[in-house]
Amino acid sequence: DAGVTQSPTHLIKTRGQQVTLRCSPKSGHDTVSWYQQALGQGPQFIFQYYEEEERQRGNFPDRFSGHQFPNYSSELNVNALLLGDSALYLCASRGRDRRTDTQYFGPGTRLTVL
Amino acid sequence: GDSVTQMEGPVTLSEEAFLTINCTYTATGYPSLFWYVQYPGEGLQLLLKATKADDKGSNKGFEATYRKETTSFHLEKGSVQVSDSAVYFCALSRDTNAGKSTFGDGTTLTVKP
Numbered sequence: 001d002a003g004v005t006q007s008p009t010h011l012i013k014t015r016g017q018q019v020t021l022r023c024s025p026k027s028g029h030d031t032v033s034w035y036q037q038a039l040g041q042g043p044q045f046i047f048q049y050y051e052e053e054e055r056q057r058g059n060f061p062d063r064f065s066g067h068q069f070p071n072y073s074s075e076l077n078v079n080a081l082l083l084g085d086s087a088l089y090l091c092a093s094r095g096r097d098r099r100t101d102t103q104y105f106g107p108g109t110r111l112t113v114l
Numbered sequence: 115g116d117s118v119t120q121m122e123g124p125v126t127l128s129e130e131a132f133l134t135i136n137c138t139y140t141a142t143g144y145p146s147l148f149w150y151v152q153y154p155g156e157g158l159q160l161l162l163k164a165t166k167a168d169d170k171g172s173n174k175g176f177e178a179t180y181r182k183e184t185t186s187f188h189l190e191k192g193s194v195q196v197s198d199s200a201v202y203f204c205a206l207s208r209d210t211n212a213g214k215s216t217f218g219d220g221t222t223l224t225v226k227p
Contacts (some may be wrong), residue, residue: 030121033214042218042219042220043215
């Protein structure tokens, strides 16, 4: 059973560009959350998707947007990239049983903005 | 808003030493508390959790007790191994299963043989 997978592993962009990161949740999971982890810091919650809609959002600007597909996979889009967007972007998924299923994290996508 | 504060690292211990990593939180009500571990080049893995006051989470020899009176959730292990070297994150969530989590900045643990 594959866990949470993310692509690409690494990405280099320049300021002002746009980027799309992808996440496939663990089998049987329907909810996907995205986190930004700057170097030396803990992850910060960006948003969460369930039933193809954004359900919760952290304190991130509108340049950060997302999408969830009918197969539960998800994309994170960042427009007008800034140097400060350089970070590890983590995707986490969880299952339908809210009482017992905890979230599982993927290995992340390392984004470098030059 | 919610916040989590962890003891600053890095922490360096010899194998078989006792480990404590302090974690305190600020939040209203009764959040759930978590410890995650991140090995080099990998994503976060849930290590243990506690969902109500006085609960003790435990896994792989690690333990942490939810102390409401001191708003703390300190991580302990009686005898660390080299393989425990990693970054440890304390986190809280309003969701018992960590839907939207607030994390501390992490504590790097290095265990030397």
